[in-house]
Each structure stands twice: as C-alpha cells, then as structure tokens.
Amino acid sequence: MSDQRIPEDFFSARVGRITVSPSNAGAQRVRELRALGRDIIGLTIGEPDFETPSHVKQAATEAMAREETKYTNVDGTPELKEAIRAKFKRENGLEYAPEQILASNGGKQVIYNAIMATVSAGDEVIIPAPYWVSYLDIPLLADGTPVPVVCRPEDGFKLTPGALEAAITPRTKWLVLNSPCNPTGAVYTPAELKALAEVLLRHPRVWVIADDIYEHLVFDGVEFATIAQIEPELHDRTLTVNGVAKTYAMTGWRIGYGGGPVELIGNMKKVQSQSTTCPSSIGQAAAVRALNGPQDFVPGRARAFQERRDRVLELLREAPGIECVRPQGAFYIFANCAGTLGKRTPQGVTLEAERDAVDYLLDIGGVAVVVGAAYGLSPYFRMSIAASMDELTEACLRIRRAVAALK
Numbered sequence: 001m002s003d004q005r006i007p008e009d010f011f012s013a014r015v016g017r018i019t020v021s022p023s024n025a026g027a028q029r030v031r032e033l034r035a036l037g038r039d040i041i042g043l044t045i046g047e048p049d050f051e052t053p054s055h056v057k058q059a060a061t062e063a064m065a066r067e068e069t070k071y072t073n074v075d076g077t078p079e080l081k082e083a084i085r086a087k088f089k090r091e092n093g094l095e096y097a098p099e100q101i102l103a104s105n106g107g108k109q110v111i112y113n114a115i116m117a118t119v120s121a122g123d124e125v126i127i128p129a130p131y132w133v134s135y136l137d138i139p140l141l142a143d144g145t146p147v148p149v150v151c152r153p154e155d156g157f158k159l160t161p162g163a164l165e166a167a168i169t170p171r172t173k174w175l176v177l178n179s180p181c182n183p184t185g186a187v188y189t190p191a192e193l194k195a196l197a198e199v200l201l202r203h204p205r206v207w208v209i210a211d212d213i214y215e216h217l218v219f220d221g222v223e224f225a226t227i228a229q230i231e232p233e234l235h236d237r238t239l240t241v242n243g244v245a246k247t248y249a250m251t252g253w254r255i256g257y258g259g260g261p262v263e264l265i266g267n268m269k270k271v272q273s274q275s276t277t278c279p280s281s282i283g284q285a286a287a288v289r290a291l292n293g294p295q296d297f298v299p300g301r302a303r304a305f306q307e308r309r310d311r312v313l314e315l316l317r318e319a320p321g322i323e324c325v326r327p328q329g330a331f332y333i334f335a336n337c338a339g340t341l342g343k344r345t346p347q348g349v350t351l352e353a354e355r356d357a358v359d360y361l362l363d364i365g366g367v368a369v370v371v372g373a374a375y376g377l378s379p380y381f382r383m384s385i386a387a388s389m390d391e392l393t394e395a396c397l398r399i400r401r402a403v404a405a406l407k
C-alpha cells in the first residue's frame with residue numbers, strides 16, 4: 001500500500017456533510033464485537049426477520065429461467081409499473097397513469113431521485129423529528145437545507161399544523177411525512193393528515209413526500225391513510241413512496257416505487273438513468289408477484305410485530321430510568337433514557353449523555369441499540385423489534401439488569 005496522503009480537498013464538500021447510516025454503522029459494530037467472541041443481541045437494524053414469501057422467490061427463479069436478466073426500462077418493467085398502479089388504486093384509492101410511476105432500487109432511491117431532481121442550494125426540506133436519518137442526509141447531498149421540526153412526545157411525536165405553518169418559508173420545497181414513522185411508530189390519523197393538508201393548501205409551492213413504506217405494519221386496528229388520498233387537491237404535488245422491503249420482508253431485493261406528477265417522475269427518471277440505470281430485473285419480477293399475489297399473510301406479520309411490541313413494553317416498564325413511547329406501527333421502540341443520565345455504573349463511570357447510556361447497554365448489557373441523536377431527538381435510543389420473541393425477551397432482561405445496577 002502506498003503511504004501517499006490524499007489531500008483533504010480531494011473529497012467533496014457534499015460527502016463531508018453526511019454520515020454513514022447509524023443503523024448500518026451499529027450493525028457493523030455488532031459484527032465486530034461478535035467476531036471478538038462477545039455475546040451481543042443486535043437490535044440496530046430496520047429489517048423484518050421473516051422470510052421472503054416462497055411464491056415471491058419462485059417468481060425470481062422463473063424470471064431467471066426466462067432470461068429476464070438484462071437491463072429493463074429505466075422506470076421499471078411494464079408489468080411492475082402495472083402492478084404498482086393496481087396497488088395504489090386497490091389499497092390507497094390513488095390513480096396514476098403509467099408515466100406517473102417510477103420503480104427504483106428501494107424506497108430510498110425514490111426519495112434520493114426526487115430530492116436530486118428538485119432541490120438546489122438553499123432549498124429547504126421540512127422533516128418532522130424524530131426522523132429516518134436519510135431524510136436529512138439526502139437533501140444535504142443535494143446542497144439543500146434540511147429543516148428538522150421537533151415533534152413532542154405529548155403530541156405523539158406527530159407534526160402539528162401550527163408547527164408546520166411556522167416552519168414554512170419562501171425557500172420550502174418539500175415536507176416529508178412518514179407514517180407509520182421510523183423511529184417512533186407514530187401513525188397519523190386521517191383527521192391529522194387533513195389538518196396538515198389545510199396548511200399546505202395555503203402554501204401551493206410546498207410539495208409533499210409521503211413515505212408509506214411501513215403502511216401494512218400497523219397495530220391495534222389503527223387505520224392507515226396517506227395524504228394524497230385524504231386531500232385530493234394535493235395529489236398534483238405529492239410523491240407517494242412505498243416499496244416491498246418491509247411488507248414482504250424483501251429488503252435485499254431492493255425494489256421501491258413512487259407515484260407522482262408526470263414532470264416530477266420524468267425528472268426523477270433522468271436522475272435514475274444516470275445513477276443505477278434501472279432496478280434489478282430479477283427483483284422487479286419478484287416484486288410483481290409480491291404486489292399481485294396473495295396478501296393474506298401480511299396482517300399476521302403485523303400481528304407478530306404487535307405481540308413483540310407488547311412484550312417489550314411490558315418488560316421495559318420494569319427498567320428504571322427508561323420510558324417507552326407506545327408505537328402504533330413499524331417495528332421499533334423509541335425509548336427515553338433521560339432517567340439513566342447522571343447515574344454511575346458499577347465500573348464507576350457516570351452516564352453523562354445518551355451516547356454513554358447506549359455504550360453502557362452495549363458494553364455491559366450486551367444489547368446494541370442506536371442513539372436517539374441519529375433520529376434528531378435526545379436523550380433516546382431506538383431499538384428494533386424485528387427479532388425473535390426469545391431474543392427480545394433476553395434483550396429486555398439484560399437492559400433491566402444493566403439499568404438496575406446504576407446508582
């Protein structure tokens with residue numbers, strides 16, 4: 001290896017502004033510690049632990065046998081776009097023409113394409129916090145300005161119409177709404193969406209990204225709704241984003257999709273054509289089967305997450321210093337750890353900040369979670385419940401023991 005130093009200005013200012021996804025970094029740390037022989041329960045990653053359904057895997061095998069292993073149209077195969085249109089109509093009451101649909105390598109690339117296609121230096125993107133970290137970093141890559149708006153636990157971590165109104169400026173380009181929310185599990189009711197829509201109707205330059213990727217993972221019978229459906233007047237300035245990753249346990253297949261105005265989708269397609277060309281042909285064939293195939297197993301998976309949520313909340317109720325917010329969807333627990341701060345560990349270290357608490361849970365408790373700061377709110381941590389009931393139970397008992405040992 002050459003020891004030639006790379007000059008600091010070799011790397012772009014834009015890459016200097018972003019971070020490696022903290023949940024990916026957390027998962028990497030878990031792998032490193034396990035390689036050293038440590039017994040670690042890793043609850044950092046946002047990935048269902050279920051299997052991709054067998055009929056979906058079969059569709060991929062069939063596609064390969066048919067030699068569907070080549071580039072496809074930039075915006076997706078006609079079959080996939082048709083399946084997406086049918087899904088939007090069937091499940092969300094949203095009608096799109098084929099040229100209003102874009103399939104990408106994951107919901108993340110849909111959002112990336114949209115921001116790259118629309119955001120210039122100084123343009124603002126309103127992001128209710130706690131947020132999924134990419135909402136912040138993607139606008140930063142586009143030289144834009146993310147505007148996090150902290151939502152209070154007493155408002156269920158949801159953006160209020162007043163807070164939205166106050167955050168809008170002449171430079172606001174987008175509002176990003178994520179329901180069910182990663183990391184809080186908050187789900188906006190139709191009435192709450194309507195109230196936000198009323199604000200947006202007064203600001204016709206502001207567009208909306210509705211990230212519905214956790215749509216089917218809702219608990220306690222709560223009703224899922226999306227803003228373009230609730231307020232049809234916003235249909236012409238809303239990008240509705242979804243994907244197969246979470247509903248069908250297909251994170252590695254990398255298929256997400258968006259529906260929106262023709263000009264927006266056309267410009268997003270341009271960005272995609274110059275980055276990844278198209279989504280994987282085999283992934284697309286699998287996604288067609290996932291969307292068009294039986295959906296009857298989906299509620300059972302949501303119920304499994306609900307049972308895990310209930311178990312974790314019950315066990316962590318006995319964890320002094322930790323307060324959990326009750327998620328209504330998705331598969332995370334966002335826990336306040338303020339009550340552990342200022343206390344001393346048996347090793348004689350004082351937990352000064354959230355990072356210390358999370359490191360303590362990892363080093364002493366053997367449980368890996370992600371700091372709340374990564375999602376724009378401290379002192380909290382995010383714990384994924386996409387793990388077996390046994391693992392979750394053991395993780396909660398370890399957390400309980402670790403925090404009970406604090407003085």
Ligand SMILES: Cc1ncc(COP(=O)(O)O)c(C=O)c1O
Pocket residue numbers: 046105106107108109132178181182211213242243244245251254255256
């Ligand atoms: C809120 C949210 N949106 C989008 C995504 C991206 O999903 P995909 O795997 O389809 O890119 C994730 C993944 O963690 C997410 O949590």
